[in-house]
Amino acid sequence: xxxxxxxxxxxxxxxxxxxxxxxxxxxxxxxxxxxxxxxxxxxxxxxxxxxxxxxxxxxxxxxxxxxxxxxxxxxxxxxxxxxxxxxxxxxxxxxxxxxxxxxxxxxxxxxxxxxxxxxxxxxxxxxxxxxxxxxxxxxxxxxxxxxxxxxxxxxxxxxxxxxxxxxxxxxxxxxxxxxxxxxxxxxxxxxxxxxxxxxxxxxxxxxxxxxxxxxxxxxxxxxxxxxxxxxxxxxxxxxxxxxxxxxxxxxxxxxxxxxxxxxxxxxxxxx
Amino acid sequence: xxxxxxxxxxxxxxxxxxxxxxxxxxxxxxxxxxxxxxxxxxxxxxxxxxxxxxxxxxxxxxxxxxxxxxxxxxxxxxxxxxxxxxxxxxxxxxxxxxxxxxxxxxxxxxxxxxxxxxxxxxxxxxxxxxxxxxxxxxxxxxxxxxxxxxxxxxxxxxxxxxxxxxxxxxxxxxxxxxxxxxxxxxxxxxxxxxxxxxxxxxxxxxxxxxxxxxxxxxxxxxxxxxxxxxxxxxxxxxxxxxxxxxxxxxxxxxxxxxxxx
Numbered sequence: 001x002x003x004x005x006x007x008x009x010x011x012x013x014x015x016x017x018x019x020x021x022x023x024x025x026x027x028x029x030x031x032x033x034x035x036x037x038x039x040x041x042x043x044x045x046x047x048x049x050x051x052x053x054x055x056x057x058x059x060x061x062x063x064x065x066x067x068x069x070x071x072x073x074x075x076x077x078x079x080x081x082x083x084x085x086x087x088x089x090x091x092x093x094x095x096x097x098x099x100x101x102x103x104x105x106x107x108x109x110x111x112x113x114x115x116x117x118x119x120x121x122x123x124x125x126x127x128x129x130x131x132x133x134x135x136x137x138x139x140x141x142x143x144x145x146x147x148x149x150x151x152x153x154x155x156x157x158x159x160x161x162x163x164x165x166x167x168x169x170x171x172x173x174x175x176x177x178x179x180x181x182x183x184x185x186x187x188x189x190x191x192x193x194x195x196x197x198x199x200x201x202x203x204x205x206x207x208x209x210x211x212x213x214x215x216x217x218x219x220x221x222x223x224x225x226x227x228x229x230x231x232x233x234x235x236x237x238x239x240x241x242x243x244x245x246x247x248x249x250x251x252x253x254x255x256x257x258x259x260x261x262x263x264x265x266x267x268x269x270x271x
Numbered sequence: 272x273x274x275x276x277x278x279x280x281x282x283x284x285x286x287x288x289x290x291x292x293x294x295x296x297x298x299x300x301x302x303x304x305x306x307x308x309x310x311x312x313x314x315x316x317x318x319x320x321x322x323x324x325x326x327x328x329x330x331x332x333x334x335x336x337x338x339x340x341x342x343x344x345x346x347x348x349x350x351x352x353x354x355x356x357x358x359x360x361x362x363x364x365x366x367x368x369x370x371x372x373x374x375x376x377x378x379x380x381x382x383x384x385x386x387x388x389x390x391x392x393x394x395x396x397x398x399x400x401x402x403x404x405x406x407x408x409x410x411x412x413x414x415x416x417x418x419x420x421x422x423x424x425x426x427x428x429x430x431x432x433x434x435x436x437x438x439x440x441x442x443x444x445x446x447x448x449x450x451x452x453x454x455x456x457x458x459x460x461x462x463x464x465x466x467x468x469x470x471x472x473x474x475x476x477x478x479x480x481x482x483x484x485x486x487x488x489x490x491x492x493x494x495x496x497x498x499x500x501x502x503x504x505x506x507x508x509x510x511x512x513x514x515x516x517x518x519x520x521x522x523x524x525x526x527x528x529x530x531x532x
Contacts, residue, residue: 055405084407095402098394109406112413157406 005069008033008165008197009054014063016049023049025221027063031214036191036198038212038229040205042243045218047201048092048169054199055087055167056080068164085113088158092170094150096142096157102129103138106157113161128156132186148179155186165197166190172204180207187211205244209233217243219251293489299411300419300485307416314413318421322383322484323428329382330375334366334433337374338440341365345441346449355449359456360463362441363434367464367472371434373520376479379422379429380512384487387418388508391491392501400492415492419484426480427473434472471527478523482515 007030014027023046031037039047052058053065056072065072070083096105106125110116116124129135132152142150151171158166168187172180188211191198202208208215209229217225217232217240225232225240233244239251258264308315345358391414394400400410438460445451487508494504 057401057404081407081409084405087405089402089405091398091402091405093398095398097399097402098397109408112406112408154402161406 005066006033007031007066008068009037009199010066011050011053012064012066014053014065015061016046016053016058017061022221024060027218027222029216029223029226031197031199033197034191034195035213036187036200036211038208038215039199039201039218040203040208040215040243041218041224043203046221047203047218050218051089051167051169051199051201055084055089085161086164087167088161088163088165089167090151090154090158090169090171092173094142094145094147094154096145096150096154098142100142101138102134102140102142102145102153105142105153106160108157109161124160125156128160129153131159131190132156133182146179148175148182151175151179151183152186155183155190159190159194162194163196165199168198168200168202170202171200172202172207180204184211203243219243292493293485296489296492297485300416300488303412303416304420307412307420311413311417314417315420315424318417319424320421322379322387322418322421323425326379326382326425326429327432329378330429330433331436333374333378334371334436335440335443337370337433338362338366338437338442339444340440341370341437342441342444342449346445346451355445355451356455357459357463358445358451359438359441359460362445363438363460363464364468366434366437366441367468368475369520369524371437372430372472372475372479373516375430375433375476376426376483376516377513378433379426380483380487380509380516383422383425384483384508384512385505387422387484387487388491388494389501389505391415391418391488392494392496392504395492395494396496396498396501411492415488419488422484422487423477423480426483427476430472430476430479467527467531471523474527475520475523478519479516482519483512486512486515 009029009031011027011029014024014029016022016024027050029039029050039050041047049058053060054067054072056067056075059073063073067083068086070079072080072083075083096102097108100108103125106128107121110121110124126135126138129138132155134149134152134156137145137149137153142153145153166187171183171187175183184207187198187200190196200208200212209232212229214227215229215232216223219239225235225237227235232240235241235244242251341362342358345361346355349355349357349361391400394410394414400414403410403413442453442456446453446456490504490508490511491501494500
């Protein structure tokens with residue numbers, strides 16, 4: 001894969017197990033450069049685990065993961081850190097550094113990786129905070145922020161080094177409708193204005209459909225369906241219909257596998 | 272019998288794995304330390320403040336009372352042999368060689384070691400360490416090494432302060448309260464305390480500083496990222512530090528006695 005390949009992330013034949021449990025089996029995914037790509041799937045299908053492969057925090061049992069010209073599964077630690085400078089990541093809970101205020105959180109990557117003068121750091125940080133609408137909150141501590149604000153600060157921190165790829169892990173989880181709308185708009189705007197590629201892991205079908213150019217639905221370690229959100233919503237397979245329309249039962253059962261209900265209840269009386 | 276044997280082997284294997292992991296962790300910390308001192312000096316100083324300065328009140332208060340008890344007990348026992356003038360010597364030797372380094376390490380572990388373990392554990396549980404890794408910042412260099420060095424620097428200073436305040440405590444109870452002559456108290460001490468006794472305390476406190484700091488940062492860094500996991504890491508820090516400090520104390524004492532005899 002060349003440095004400026006059409007695909008920013010290319011996963012080929014990814015296999016991975018944890019103990020006896022198979023997480024991925026021959027997973028193939030290609031994410032186009034410049035797109036917002038959504039990774040969807042029921043809880044526990046390994047969406048966040050997939051992000052760990054993309055960022056080099058996990059090594060597959062088999063298969064390869066290419067990210068922006070790096071073969072992540074074969075890149076040594078130093079190379080991984082170089083690669084990560086080109087990636088911004090928004091964690092589910094924001095993962096802001098609790099010792100620092102909003103300004104210092106956003107300034108953190110600049111202070112660690114550059115020798116910019118303080119005045120320039122000040123300008124860059126305030127510009128990024130302005131982009132997420134939180135310039136006025138620069139002195140606040142992470143504990144004073146709401147969930148939505150914390151995620152926006154984390155977004156400002158993720159873009160402060162001008163990355164080529166932005167990764168969002170469940171960016172809509174636990175947000176009120178207003179914050180959710182703000183985050184949806186920001187994802188799209190950041191992608192288009194900064195000319196970057198975005199990967200969004202989520203199971204909020206409505207929000208993700210509004211923002212994604214293409215989507216992958218993962219289930220049982222494989223890609224169950226892929227395409228634009230429109231294509232997915234018209235997909236005829238039972239699993240895709242269940243997921244896209246939020247049906248309680250279907251190929252993904254409501255009940256976790258369990259022994260017979262009656263015998264389990266009566267069995268307790270015998271104990 | 273077979274099950275008992277396998278459980279023993281399993282436990283032993285777990286212990287060896289943890290011990291090996293801790294050694295590798297220690298080697299990585301040591302290899303990163305010189306650069307951290309140069310590049311992250313303000314962070315190290317901040318950790319010396321967190322680990323050392325913030326432990327000062329506890330160390331001083333405990334040192335004072337330990338010294339007072341030593342003065343009291345020493346006077347009571349020595350007066351049976353008409354040797355109560357030696358109370359200063361007994362207190363000084365006890366504090367400089369044993370009680371100062373050991374108690375300072377145990378108290379440090381309870382105050383600063385647990386704080387370090389829980390702080391790093393919480394950073395792990397709230398994805399702050401993962402976030403650093405994703406920002407291409409090695410958390411071992413940025414978070415662990417400065418905290419480790421802060422503990423290592425603090426410990427000998429705290430032990431020295433503990434011993435100094437302890438001697439003052441012994442003076443208060445022995446001289447001011449029980450009436451031993453002040454001049455004799457200090458002249459006896461001066462005549463009997465030798466540099467080897469002081470060096471023994473310094474060496475011990477340095478070794479305890481490394482061991483206690485290592486336990487705290489290792490347990491915090493490798494804690495399970497849940498509330499229970501962080502709690503367990505904090506408890507393990509205190510327990511393991513206490514065992515390590517007392518075991519190392521015996522080894523260093525034995526080594527010093529073998530070398531000086």
